[in-house]
Amino acid sequence: MLTEEVYFYYQSPLSNLYLTVTGLQILKLEYDPQQKECFQKLLPDGEIKSWLDSYFSGQPQQQVPAIKIKGTAFQQKVWEVMLKIPYGETLSYGDVSNILDSAPRAVGQACKRNPVPILIPCHRIVAKQSIGGYEGATSGHRLDRKQWLLNHETPQ
Structure with a gap:
C-alpha cells in the first residue's frame, strides 16, 4: 500500500x-x-x-529522523559515510573516496544527488583547499548555504 x-x-x-x-x-x-x-x-x-x-539550536539529536531515499548502491555507500561524520567535523572528498576505494569526483557526484541535505550532511564533505561545492554549484547562494552550515556547526 x-x-x-x-x-x-x-x-x-x-x-x-x-x-x-x-x-x-x-x-x-x-x-x-x-x-x-x-x-x-x-x-x-x-x-x-x-x-x-x-x-x-546547535544541539542536534544523534538519530536522524526516518528517511526513505533512492540512489545507486555507490550513492548509498557515500551517504552512509556522511551519516557517520560527527556534527562540527568534516572529511575531504579524498578521505571519503579512500574509505570507499573510489574517486573523489564520484563522491562529489553522490553528494550532489543527496535528496536530504542537512539530514544526510553532505555539507561536511569539503575539498582539500576549500569548502568544495554544494548542490552541484561551486559559487553563489548554494555555496553560501554550505558555508553557513559549516559555520553553524563550528564551536565558537
Whole structure:
C-alpha cells in the first residue's frame, strides 16, 4: 500500500526548507523546490520538526529522523559515510573516496544527488583547499548555504 506524499515547509535560520514526507519518512528536503506552491503547510510538531529544531539550536539529536531515499548502491555507500561524520567535523572528498576505494569526483557526484541535505550532511564533505561545492554549484547562494552550515556547526 502506498502512502500519500505530503509537502511541508520549515522555517529555519538559514532559509525555508521544503520537505516531502510519506507517513513518517522523509523523501526529500529542498531549499528551492520547482513547485513551491505545493508546500503550503508548516511542518507540524513531531520527530522531524524536533530534530530540525535541535539541529538549528546547535544541539542536534544523534538519530536522524526516518528517511526513505533512492540512489545507486555507490550513492548509498557515500551517504552512509556522511551519516557517520560527527556534527562540527568534516572529511575531504579524498578521505571519503579512500574509505570507499573510489574517486573523489564520484563522491562529489553522490553528494550532489543527496535528496536530504542537512539530514544526510553532505555539507561536511569539503575539498582539500576549500569548502568544495554544494548542490552541484561551486559559487553563489548554494555555496553560501554550505558555508553557513559549516559555520553553524563550528564551536565558537
